Amino acid sequence: MKNEKDLVTVSQLANLSGITPRTIRYYDKIDLLKPTLIDKNGHRKYNLKQLNRLQQILYFKQFGFELARIKTMIDADDYNIVVSLEHQQALLAKEVKRKQILLDNLKQTVKYYKGEINMTNLEKFEVFKNELIMQNEEKYGKEVSEKYGEVKHQQGIEKFKNLTESDYQISKDLEHDLIKNLDQINESNLPINSELGKLIFEQHQQWLKIFNDKYTKDYHLAMATLYETDKRFAKHYNSQSKTDVAATLTKIIRNYAK
Numbered sequence: 001m002k003n004e005k006d007l008v009t010v011s012q013l014a015n016l017s018g019i020t021p022r023t024i025r026y027y028d029k030i031d032l033l034k035p036t037l038i039d040k041n042g043h044r045k046y047n048l049k050q051l052n053r054l055q056q057i058l059y060f061k062q063f064g065f066e067l068a069r070i071k072t073m074i075d076a077d078d079y080n081i082v083v084s085l086e087h088q089q090a091l092l093a094k095e096v097k098r099k100q101i102l103l104d105n106l107k108q109t110v111k112y113y114k115g116e117i118n119m120t121n122l123e124k125f126e127v128f129k130n131e132l133i134m135q136n137e138e139k140y141g142k143e144v145s146e147k148y149g150e151v152k153h154q155q156g157i158e159k160f161k162n163l164t165e166s167d168y169q170i171s172k173d174l175e176h177d178l179i180k181n182l183d184q185i186n187e188s189n190l191p192i193n194s195e196l197g198k199l200i201f202e203q204h205q206q207w208l209k210i211f212n213d214k215y216t217k218d219y220h221l222a223m224a225t226l227y228e229t230d231k232r233f234a235k236h237y238n239s240q241s242k243t244d245v246a247a248t249l250t251k252i253i254r255n256y257a258k
Contacts, residue, residue, distance in 0.1 A: 007036060007045035017054055024054075032071050033057065056081055063088050102127055125168055167210050174207045179237060182245035192252045201256040204249065217257040224253035 014021045027033035028044065033054055035044035046054075053074065060070045073079060105127035112119040178200060185196050208223065209215045227233045227250045234246035 007047055008051070009046075010044050013046050013051070013054065016051070017058065019058070027054075027057070027067075030067065030071070032067060056085075059085065059088070063091075171207060171210045174203055174210075178203045178207065178249075179241050179245055182237075182248050183242050186243035186245065186248055192248070192255050197252050198256065200249065201252050204253065220253055220257040224250045224257070227253075 008016070010021045010024050013024055017024075024033065025044070028035060033046075033050060036047040036050055037045050039045060056074055057067075057070055060073070061067075065073070073084065074081075108117065108119060108123070111117045112124075181196060181200050181203065184190075185192070185194070185200065188196075190196055205215070205220065208220060212219065227237070227246050237246040237249065238244060
């Protein structure tokens with residue numbers, strides 16, 4: 001596209017990309033995709049560079065990025081399209097692997113309910129435990145390895161993988177009851193040293209012991225610090241509750257684990 005005859009119009013670009021001319025004009029309005037030139041009749045024209053930019057925009061939209069963030073990314077001085085897309089490729093590959101594991105387990109489950117195969121109780125819940133492991137690895141894996149060492153990190157993963165069905169269900173029930181009780185203590189404005197506060201501490205202590213054979217009160221206090229300083233931990237609890245239960249849990253741990 002070295003001269004004007006090599007340029008494409010808005011309608012041609014819309015046909016190529018599958019998006020509407022209105023969307024293309026909007027991208028121009030917000031300075032996300034400016035035309036190469038506007039001819040004497042006021043028609044926008046786009047060259048190869050702009051076509052490539054639109055392709056990148058549409059990729060990042062598929063990955064869930066908002067337009068403002070896309071613009072910031074691709075306009076940055078250190079922007080590298082290959083590095084950016086390779087990063088998204090790696091994330092997408094993980095998601096495909098995750099979906100494949102879920103699909104394989106679902107196929108086995110269908111066969112089980114049809115009476116074609118048997119499934120052990122552990123096999124029925126294995127896919128859900130693996131999903132939790134993958135989620136936790138993405139969120140906390142790197143820093144856990146750095147803080148506690150890779151050996152302990154892997155030991156923790158193996159501990160979770162080998163949970164019995166009973167322990168797994170107990171952990172889920174404990175977390176559900178814990179959050180319900182935290183909401184209750186907040187809504188009733190009860191003191192943290194009340195009977196309910198003590199029960200919450202004991203429930204959280206029991207929950208931790210399921211995942212850590214070497215529980216100590218110092219470890220419990222360290223968890224309280226994480227809940228206070230790392231927004232991801234607070235979000236995990238607060239997203240399941242009606243009130244700010246993470247802050248209350250932190251206070252309760254510090255009261256009873258001292």
